[in-house]
Amino acid sequence: MALAETIKTKANNALGVNPQDAKISKSYFTVTFLALLIGGTLGLVQGLNRAGLFELPSWLNYYQVLTAHGLLLILVFTAFFTIGYFYAGLSHTLGGLIPKVRKMVWIGFWMKIFGFVLAVIPILMNEASVMYTFYPPMAASPLFYFGLVFIVLGVWMAAFGAFVQVANWRKNHKGQHLPILSFFATGVFVLLFFSSIPVAIEVFMIIPWVLGWMETINVMLSRTLFWAFGHTLVNIWYLTAISVWYVIVPKVIGGRRFSDTLTRVVVILLVILNIPGGFHHQIIDPGISETIKYMHVFMSLAVGFPSLMTAYAMFSVFERTGRAKGAKGLFGFFKKLPWGDVRFLAPFIAMVAFIPAGAGGIVQTTNQLDQVVHNSLWIVGHFHLTLGMTVALTFFGVSYWLIPRISGRILTKKMNKMGVITTILWTIGMSFMAIAMHLVGLLGSPRRTSYTTYGDNATALGWDPYLIFLAIGGTFLIVAVIMQVYSAFHLMFRAPKGEEEFPIAEEEEDASKTPFWTERWSRTILIMLIVVAMAYVIPIVDFIGDPGSPPWKTW
């Protein structure tokens, strides 16, 4: 068996990338970077408007632009990247996708595309300017919700495909640990599946209501179901990003992975703790007692713990690698890191951004502090640090090796340099924007609001100097977006032919053996469900029977 395995692995390596599997990831990445281009352009439009520099034409509504920007970047860009990346990882580490799985992920691809087309039509017609959160009782065109159904089904197909692939591998490799990148993929798809159940329930509450079959909808119930999904989703993109930090980055800098046990424990903790984390979006909602909200402070803060473990692990890897290369002194190892390599630089800045981003997250989840910043631009600043920096830059960093790898091409020195410049421009732009948003949010400037002075109110006029930075940041960012999209397609279709490495770091030679309980997903999922029940049963039971609302179109 072991010999057969070795031969198979060697054969896989010799064969390189399976072209059928590569086509899947390339298709997903094509959508990823088109979404980035359109979503990024819409972001600039908003930045310019919010700074008071640009008045939107009468046929284009700010909130329509914002809905599209949010959906394209928080859902399309991220979901397509995550699926493309993890399917490349499953194919690479589990010896190629099995034909059934390929079929499933393709069906999922087209379901998602179909769903997005359905959802985008009413957005373009200004029939669905309801934002990424689509809170009832705002009611969009039914087409919008039908689109969401297909998107969720498409995501489930990709998740089920991954489960089939992993189950098949485990059946043929009894007693072995799932390779670490596939372990991350399993965690991500488990979370994607379970967190999209509440939003699926919400959408199935909304559809009969927008079609007029039900007169009213339970507003708090639908809002709670949304946030069980809405926040988990962004944490799933974060979990995808840290898979790169733990598995890929150590190899890129010529080091080894941090403890395999700790890595797997971090994944398991993030799977268990994540879904209740969404509740902190409802800290200042009516209808929920202070006691329940307080319990949720603990649940949300707990998510911070694995992140703090990650912070330690990353810098430990940097230090060890630097010292192995002969670094001296307390911080000498910093000089030994490959700063000119975009595959390292982009995810490194992503990690650094997560220090203030994570600290901000801890602040926002603490009841009284949340009340200070809730629904202000501070929150927008926060998720531009987490998603716009931590997640996006990590994804960009991956694109520079994974896209050429699956396209049978190489990352040239010139393209690497382009990547470094893109990373720097992106960092400058996002920093201007995120810092200004945090500050002006503290002063009270609200999120999701087009440019306004509230009738030349002195307080609101005082925010203007900060808002200018949204336009400055947005301008840097659009340049970076164009460069990044160009690079992605250049590496897919134009770069010189060759074989780019799939960098997966090895464990330390003296690493201790990972306990096998980490492979028991059934138990991890069971604990997750218990935690979710602890978090949600009481408030949801409380909401049932509350007076409902009829649909409204207020835009």
Add this chain to the structure above:
Amino acid sequence: MHKHEKIWLILSTAMIVGFFLFAGYQTFALQMGPPSHQETIDPQKVDETEPFDNPGVFQTGENEYEVVMTLQIFSFTPSEIEIPAGSEVTFTMTSKDVTHGFQIAGTNVNAMVMPGYVQKITQTFNEPGEYLILCNEYCGSGHQLMATTITVK
């Protein structure tokens, strides 16, 4: 486990527990909990339901006021409120249509106001001046116009 790793994990745990305990102390000992009023109302009958059938500013004690307020696209009723400096004001609010936010810039007053629910939040205004009240939850095409003021004299 490395010694430094242990120190880091202990510090991390201490920080998280510290935030948790501090939030609990503020919520339960100092009564600074977030607005969490639990009372429902039929959102289609707000105008006929007490106290929202008569929105306005009411004196409830020495230096104590209650503002009974409805939020609707894209306004606050009553608007342009005036109260004397040093008063403790309780806002009792509900929405007549979609979800709104109630925020007073320059203070910690910040609450979600949703159809079907009554929300309450209390604030003492010591500093005279004009405060900006705004809706901070997207509520439709005129959301950016939904604001009023409270003048403290």
